[in-house]
Amino acid sequence: MRTVLDSRQLLAFSTVARRGSFTLAAKDLYLTQSAVSHAMKALEEELGCRLLDRVGKRVLVTQAGEQFLRHSEKILREMELARTGLDTLTNWGHGRLRVGASTTACQYILPTVLREFKQSFPKCVIKIAPGDHGDQLELLRSNQIDLAIMLEPVGHTEFTFVPLFEDELRFLVAPLHPWAQAGRVDREALAEETLIMYNKTSYTFRLVSEYFRDEKMALVNFIELGSMEAIKELVKIGLGAGVISPWIARAELQSGALVSFALGKRKLKRNWGVVHLRGRRLPLGEETFVGLCRTVTERFGE
Missing domain, CATH: 1.10.10.10 (Winged helix-like DNA-binding domain superfamily/Winged helix DNA-binding domain)
Incomplete structure (x- = not known):
């Protein structure tokens, strides 16, 4: 040779x-x-x-x-x-940023973060890869994305998790729903209630299913959708009780269009953050992006 x-x-x-x-x-x-x-x-x-x-x-x-x-x-x-x-x-403002995010993060977190990011890095080439929890982990492993906004990947030691905020999954119902009228969830009638939940293949659906099983609560009648906006709309017309985190429906809860109740005595909480491969040294652009994510989401867990 x-x-x-x-x-x-x-x-x-x-x-x-x-x-x-x-x-x-x-x-x-x-x-x-x-x-x-x-x-x-x-x-x-x-x-x-x-x-x-x-x-x-x-x-x-x-x-x-x-x-x-x-x-x-x-x-x-x-x-x-x-x-x-x-x-x-x-040079300042140049480079690339490849971000993975769930549909929820794409809709409620990324727009504000990217608007702020482009002001500091106007010539940075940005690529967004939407996908659920497992998809994001695989994209990170294969170096197809640099960062992912997602729920904490518990048990995956090959990743670094930078925490952003903690949220709680709760029941959301319309003001005329019997629970809203009574001011409490009727646990005895819960098995008969139609629950409107996020995609059955999602990590969130798995968390809710495990919670219901551990709490000895029946998860029988449910509708699954791939959009939080669609879930909220079905809940508003009284089709059932949604299982959503309040920060996704902040405006509706403040206006009274929706009413929130805890799933049970034990809260079902999730940790959101930015994930990247362990050992990677983040360049300036990525560090800035993570900082903006913190700023934009600092009140989401309230």
């Missing part, structure tokens, strides 16, 4: 060919003439052909050298472009 050519030797060769002198090339490269001569000798030995001829005090490029010079200068230009690209990436 042939060894990879040394970029320093390519630069030295290109400079000697352009200047026609070992002395002038050494001056341009801040090297000794001996160092440049040794570099050319090593390069010619590696390639197995003569690249330069000395004619008196002049240095001429051989036919093989002319052909190799075209390739060398192309390689050096590509290396310079690569360096320039990296320099641009580190």
